[in-house]
Amino acid sequence: MHVAVDDTDSIDEMCTTYIISEIMSRKKYDIIGNPELVRLNPNISYKTRGNGALNINLGRGSGKKKITGMINNEYIYSYERLDEEPDEDDLMDFVYSIVNDYSVKTDIKTSPGIVISKDRFDENLYYKALEEDISIEFIENYLKDRAIYKKINTGHGIIGSVASLAWNRKKITYELLDYKYPNYGYIDKNTKMKIAEIPEKYNTTFNNIDRNNNYPAIFPKQKTPVIFGIRGINDVDLIKIYDEIKNSYNLNDRRCVIYETNQGTDDHIINDPEFLSDLGSYAITGIISSHPYVIRGGHRFINMEYKNINVKLSAFEPTKEFRKLIDSLLPGDIVRAYGSYIDGTLKLEKLMVSSVSRLFRKEPPICGSCHVKTRSKGNMDYRCPVCKKRYKNPNIYEVGRDVKPGYYEVPVIARRHLSMPVKLSNYFGEFNDMYKWDSGYR
Numbered sequence: 001m002h003v004a005v006d007d008t009d010s011i012d013e014m015c016t017t018y019i020i021s022e023i024m025s026r027k028k029y030d031i032i033g034n035p036e037l038v039r040l041n042p043n044i045s046y047k048t049r050g051n052g053a054l055n056i057n058l059g060r061g062s063g064k065k066k067i068t069g070m071i072n073n074e075y076i077y078s079y080e081r082l083d084e085e086p087d088e089d090d091l092m093d094f095v096y097s098i099v100n101d102y103s104v105k106t107d108i109k110t111s112p113g114i115v116i117s118k119d120r121f122d123e124n125l126y127y128k129a130l131e132e133d134i135s136i137e138f139i140e141n142y143l144k145d146r147a148i149y150k151k152i153n154t155g156h157g158i159i160g161s162v163a164s165l166a167w168n169r170k171k172i173t174y175e176l177l178d179y180k181y182p183n184y185g186y187i188d189k190n191t192k193m194k195i196a197e198i199p200e201k202y203n204t205t206f207n208n209i210d211r212n213n214n215y216p217a218i219f220p221k222q223k224t225p226v227i228f229g230i231r232g233i234n235d236v237d238l239i240k241i242y243d244e245i246k247n248s249y250n251l252n253d254r255r256c257v258i259y260e261t262n263q264g265t266d267d268h269i270i271n272d273p274e275f276l277s278d279l280g281s282y283a284i285t286g287i288i289s290s291h292p293y294v295i296r297g298g299h300r301f302i303n304m305e306y307k308n309i310n311v312k313l314s315a316f317e318p319t320k321e322f323r324k325l326i327d328s329l330l331p332g333d334i335v336r337a338y339g340s341y342i343d344g345t346l347k348l349e350k351l352m353v354s355s356v357s358r359l360f361r362k363e364p365p366i367c368g369s370c371h372v373k374t375r376s377k378g379n380m381d382y383r384c385p386v387c388k389k390r391y392k393n394p395n396i397y398e399v400g401r402d403v404k405p406g407y408y409e410v411p412v413i414a415r416r417h418l419s420m421p422v423k424l425s426n427y428f429g430e431f432n433d434m435y436k437w438d439s440g441y442r
């Protein structure tokens, strides 16, 4: 039986993933497969942090087992197959009491939703939740005669819960989350940077550390029961990394859980749509139609023509060195831009420069007799300052461009959960077609 939970936390308290770990720690049911952490529309304004919703499959398991976490120094295993479904009402009572105990009560915006269903839901709902802002009514209508659910406060969390069970699991990555609760603890920045180097040694991991910006990305920015989270495409490597960290540092952690996720998959990206709508995330190919411009705060913009639509591409200050790429673009460059679209602006996550336009400059010609540079008198009239000879045509020469065709992405410090790091593009085979289209630059 699938149990999905969302919207239990606030910006500085709790984390819905911890509630999943609490459900696991009670050992009342077997766990089937890994629990899932599913990221939804990154542009939804009322998200607490990363718009993540959770689900876990519980019942009596059979078949092979694998490690899915560790609680109080004991491995937690999950089964390959479900053998027997539990009673859904008992399960709801069990989950409800945990959600009730652990969800945040001090923030009126926290509105938990629990959904329990034998079956997963239609993948169209997953995509809808990545692209749009869905109403509670729509979801309640969908759930009628399909699944049981419970709402606390407005119960807004049922939207994310349903969407998480609609995830089609076509592209899967993993995240190991390590927890310490209720005493959150403190780790200094230097130690965090050293710890973040450990997963970085494995090429199956991603988004661990940003050395340029001195940012240990595996550690959350806000206060949460999560000590660190390591992301990768191989869960066995994540366990090795966890052991190595535990053997090298005493973090006093209490438990860890390995989730299957849609992080780093670009599942939110719609390729080449006819129209762009607010809150959607897109990959669009077009021609740069303006010079870059800067506004106060160091935010960069440049315009692009896409199917007769003028799209403003943006790289805000938090994207750090990525802004240099925008500075180096010129009208005529052909690019494929990835990002989310809000108010006519595509907030860039990645950019593929497909071809760069050629840049020419003109200068007064050199006098053939005196070998000195002529002076421009305007109107294509150049005169030698020595012999006064007239020349009509300037010298035209090509200037080298300081941008090369290829993929560019925002640094780890500015990366969104769903955004596929270029590093993973071969693994998912995502950009294979574009490699061909890119005509042999790599």
Ligand code: ATP
Binding pocket: 006, 007, 008, 009, 010, 015, 016, 017, 040, 041, 044, 046, 047, 048, 049, 050, 051, 052, 053, 111, 128, 129, 130, 131, 132, 133, 134, 135, 156, 157, 158, 159, 160, 161, 163
């Ligand atoms: P955390 O990452 O710490 O779990 P969060 O960023 O996921 O927090 P929540 O507190 O879970 O934030 O709030 C997100 C809310 O947005 C939930 O109520 C969820 O149901 C809702 N939601 C998610 N996607 C959509 C969507 N596409 N349309 C409408 N509501 C959505």
